[in-house]
Amino acid sequence: MLHRTAEVRRGGTIVVLGANGGVGSTLVQLARHAGITVIGTASARHHDTVRALGATPVDYRDPELYATIRALAPEGVDAVFDHVAGPGLNESWRLLRAGGTLVAYGNASTKEDEGGNFWPTIRLFSRLALWNYLPNGKGAHFYNLWAGRRFTIAAFRAKQREDLTAVLRLLGEGVITPQVAATMPLSATADALTLAESRTVAGKVVIIPDA
Ligand SMILES: NC(=O)c1ccc[n+]([C@@H]2O[C@H](COP(=O)([O-])OP(=O)(O)OC[C@H]3O[C@@H](n4cnc5c(N)ncnc54)[C@H](OP(=O)(O)O)[C@@H]3O)[C@@H](O)[C@H]2O)c1
Numbered sequence: 255m256l257h258r259t260a261e262v263r264r265g266g267t268i269v270v271l272g273a274n275g276g277v278g279s280t281l282v283q284l285a286r287h288a289g290i291t292v293i294g295t296a297s298a299r300h301h302d303t304v305r306a307l308g309a310t311p312v313d314y315r316d317p318e319l320y321a322t323i324r325a326l327a328p329e330g331v332d333a334v335f336d337h338v339a340g341p342g343l344n345e346s347w348r349l350l351r352a353g354g355t356l357v358a359y360g361n362a363s364t365k366e367d368e369g370g371n372f373w374p375t376i377r378l379f380s381r382l383a384l385w386n387y388l389p390n391g392k393g394a395h396f397y398n399l400w401a402g403r404r405f406t407i408a409a410f411r412a413k414q415r416e417d418l419t420a421v422l423r424l425l426g427e428g429v430i431t432p433q434v435a436a437t438m439p440l441s442a443t444a445d446a447l448t449l450a451e452s453r454t455v456a457g458k459v460v461i462i463p464d465a
Pocket residue numbers: 271272273274275276277278296297314337338359360361362363397398399400453454455457458
């Protein structure tokens with residue numbers, strides 16, 4: 255998302271929604287390693303964690319959220335990584351400078367909606383497609399880790415191998431650290447899922463085999 259889709263360069267500034275989450279915390283660390291300034295949204299309880307990862311935390315429940323981000327990046331940002339979608343997607347788009355890129359990769363805000371996720375997903379894709387036609391130099395993309403696996407399997411595998419090798423090498427070198435909120439035994443899977451879905455954790459809940 256950071257290097258292939260948004261192609262953010264050293265010295266750039268990005269916004270990562272859910273910077274305390276599994277994807278978000280990894281994205282923050284990869285960006286900081288690449289010399290990119292990061293503004294990360296998270297609930298206030300996770301601000302110390304987000305700050306420790308090297309990002310400037312902002313509270314996504316604050317009504318002044320977008321004004322606060324604009325004050326931090328008055329000329330707009332190079333990319334926004336948004337897995338929340340819904341009405342806030344318009345705001346993500348508006349945060350971009352000319353030439354910036356919106357990378358949507360989920361729709362957390364509508365996944366519990368009655369009637370399922372089909373129409374919210376269609377609306378999301380339509381909005382991204384429409385925005386790409388506007389003559390303002392900005393780009394809007396949906397990133398899907400699994401894209402291409404059906405029709406171009408060899409290219410898909412080569413890309414995954416290259417990207418995951420790069421990420422795992424940085425992990426081995428200690429450049430990035432996985433954020434593990436809790437480690438729980440397989441026999442406590444229900445509790446582990448309850449905790450993971452509680453929206454109180456920073457990082458992932460890991461389930462390990464029973465001793
Ligand atoms: N497209 C792809 O290829 C791909 C691949 C993997 C994952 N995903 C998507 O990426 C998203 C993140 O995955 P993850 O594993 O990082 O999840 P995670 O560890 O549970 O983290 C989710 C993060 O999003 C925040 N969040 C959740 N709902 C929100 C809302 N309505 N408004 C604002 N912030 C919200 C959470 O904040 P709190 O902690 O404050 O609740 C948390 O920081 C998921 O939606 C997943 O479906 C997409």
